[in-house]
Amino acid sequence: MxxxxxxxxxxxxxxxxxxxxxxxxxxxxxxxGPNGLLALGDYKQQLAQRQAVLKQVEAQRAVLAHRVALLDAKHVDPDMADELVRRDMGLARPDEVIIPTP
Missing domain, CATH: 1.20.5 (Single alpha-helices involved in coiled-coils or other helix-helix interfaces)
Structure with missing residues (x-):
């Protein structure tokens, strides 16, 4: 029993x-776990890093957008077109100094 x-x-x-x-x-x-509470701090750190990278990329994008606007087919900036042609085609004279702009 x-x-x-x-x-x-x-x-x-x-x-x-x-x-x-x-x-x-x-x-x-x-x-x-990999998505648990202890990983939350790591995710916040990664988010901060990626937001900093995003700011840099957005700044580069703004610079490129400005350069594209200067090369618009309807109203090309003559200085910009001259700079690009001379730099890319190698049409600068030996006594010229080309100062690249960022």
């Missing part, structure tokens, strides 16, 4: 024990 009772106690405790293991597993991943 004691043996039958101990087996029934083990069977009764098995389901809650399994449930606790599953919940503990999920809690562990929620805290220390």
């Amino acid at each position: 004691r043996r039958g009772r101990s087996i029934s106690i083990i069977r009764a405790a098995a389901a809650p024990a399994l449930a606790l293991l599953v919940i503990g597993n999920f809690a562990g991943y929620a805290i220390a």
